[in-house]
Amino acid sequence: MVYNFELLSDNTMPFEDSLSFAQELDAHDPLGHMRNDFHLPKKNDGTDEIYLCGNSLGLQPKLTHSYLNYELSQWQRLGVKGHFDGDFPWMPYHEFLSEETAALVGAKTTEVVCMNSLTTNLHLMMVSFYRPRGTRTKVLIEDHAFPSDHYAVESQIKFHGLDPAKHMVLLKPRKGENCLRQEDILQTIDDLADQLALIMLPGVQYYTGQVLDMKLIAHTAQSHHIPIGFDLAHAAGNVLMELHEWGVDFAVWCSYKYLNSGPGSVAGCFVHEKHHDDETLPRFTGWWGHDKTTRFKMNNQFIPIHSAEAWQLSNPPILSLAAIRASLDTFKKAGGISTLREKSKKLTGFLRFLLDNRLKEQVTVITPDEDLSGCQLSLTINTNKPGKVVFEAIEAAGVTGDWREPNVIRVAPVPLYNRFEEMVRFVNILEQSL
Numbered sequence: 437m438v439y440n441f442e443l444l445s446d447n448t449m450p451f452e453d454s455l456s457f458a459q460e461l462d463a464h465d466p467l468g469h470m471r472n473d474f475h476l477p478k479k480n481d482g483t484d485e486i487y488l489c490g491n492s493l494g495l496q497p498k499l500t501h502s503y504l505n506y507e508l509s510q511w512q513r514l515g516v517k518g519h520f521d522g523d524f525p526w527m528p529y530h531e532f533l534s535e536e537t538a539a540l541v542g543a544k545t546t547e548v549v550c551m552n553s554l555t556t557n558l559h560l561m562m563v564s565f566y567r568p569r570g571t572r573t574k575v576l577i578e579d580h581a582f583p584s585d586h587y588a589v590e591s592q593i594k595f596h597g598l599d600p601a602k603h604m605v606l607l608k609p610r611k612g613e614n615c616l617r618q619e620d621i622l623q624t625i626d627d628l629a630d631q632l633a634l635i636m637l638p639g640v641q642y643y644t645g646q647v648l649d650m651k652l653i654a655h656t657a658q659s660h661h662i663p664i665g666f667d668l669a670h671a672a673g674n675v676l677m678e679l680h681e682w683g684v685d686f687a688v689w690c691s692y693k694y695l696n697s698g699p700g701s702v703a704g705c706f707v708h709e710k711h712h713d714d715e716t717l718p719r720f721t722g723w724w725g726h727d728k729t730t731r732f733k734m735n736n737q738f739i740p741i742h743s744a745e746a747w748q749l750s751n752p753p754i755l756s757l758a759a760i761r762a763s764l765d766t767f768k769k770a771g772g773i774s775t776l777r778e779k780s781k782k783l784t785g786f787l788r789f790l791l792d793n794r795l796k797e798q799v800t801v802i803t804p805d806e807d808l809s810g811c812q813l814s815l816t817i818n819t820n821k822p823g824k825v826v827f828e829a830i831e832a833a834g835v836t837g838d839w840r841e842p843n844v845i846r847v848a849p850v851p852l853y854n855r856f857e858e859m860v861r862f863v864n865i866l867e868q869s870l
């Protein structure tokens with residue numbers, strides 16, 4: 437039998453629960469070679485860990501080292517002249533990242549910028565897009581938002597002199613359910629339209645791995661003229677997006693999860709072009725947002741750049757941007773996000789198949805089905821053993837996933853560097869750990 441990726445995607449070829457089947461898939465995987473472009477953490481015996489934690493910290497591309505070293509040597513050789521000299525001068529360095537970054541999120545190059553950290557960008561965006569007025573004072577977020585997002589929204593509400601208990605609306609899943617229902621999100625927006633000043637939701641929910649229908653949510657928000665922003669921490673480098681087409685007002689994401697740019701690396705930000713020339717938008721400003729041609733005139737008359745770059749504050753950390761450039765070049769080598777997404781559906785689909793085939797009773801996948809999920813599956817354990825104990829056992833056996841309170845094991849096969857074979861090995865280990 438010929439193992440054909442095209443057939444797999446049509447669901448005309450069934451999966452098989454065997455190591456040899458998985459190895460065949462790897463042998464025919466057009467992206468299989470990309471694993472060699474990454475450093476894989478090793479177990480004590482020198483073999484590769486089964487690394488399923490790219491949702492938390494992506495692995496290091498092999499390019500990163502040389503790109504960082506290049507900038508270190510530029511600094512060593514050129515000192516301050518590195519701002520203008522060399523193949524990648526520091527002054528416009530963030531611009532070298534725009535095209536690839538825009539491709540990842542479905543934006544125009546002028547709509548994206550790499551700057552700051554995710555939470556900082558979230559605050560900067562809310563300064564511009566959360567403007568409580570009249571009856572429209574509330575922010576809609578999800579009940580189980582990532583803590584940093586929750587705190588950021590809460591503190592922005594307080595900053596406007598309002599009470600978060602009254603002005604922060606929390607979307608909850610229905611009783612007994614883990615995920616938000618799309619229709620409930622839209623209904624809530626419709627019901628609260630004349631009270632909402634901002635909607636801020638994740639593209640992919642960090643705990644359940646659920647992908648929200650960003651397009652539909654954005655259209656519903658627009659029909660009521662409510663600004664809509666997305667936190668794409670778990671969506672960037674994972675799922676396909678068309679932020680420009682969808683008319684999303686803003687988005688923020690970090691670069692160290694699926695974007696493999698290293699711990700705490702510089703984050704991304706999207707501002708739709710319809711806002712670039714809006715002089716009524718409030719904004720916290722810094723010199724790096726000022727018109728490039730007159731930035732060094734130092735005359736203290738702020739003229740914003742006509743792009744998302746206007747939201748920049750400082751000259752950026754070049755070493756971190758170099759790591760992002762290495763990551764983006766690695767994505768490009770793989771053929772971009774849509775190619776990766778095709779493999780991702782098969783890889784995560786295979787893992788889902790194995791779990792269902794062998795551990796249906798003991799393990800529940802709380803992540804919704806294919807169209808509403810990306811790389812990550814979130815698992816709860818239904819045996820007498822506490823989930824955390826099971827998690828510790830799989831870790832001891834060489835699997836890196838992560839544990840999220842109160843009771844979820846998250847595993848994220850990443851199409852850039854994970855193999856089909858690892859899905860079988862992981863499920864074997866999980867089975868033994870139960």
Ligand SMILES: *Cc1c(COP(=O)(O)O)cnc(C)c1O
Binds near residue numbers: 554556
């Ligand atoms: C990872 C993550 C963060 C982390 O924020 P930083 O500012 O990068 O520390 C915030 N929000 C979400 C939803 C995340 O997944």
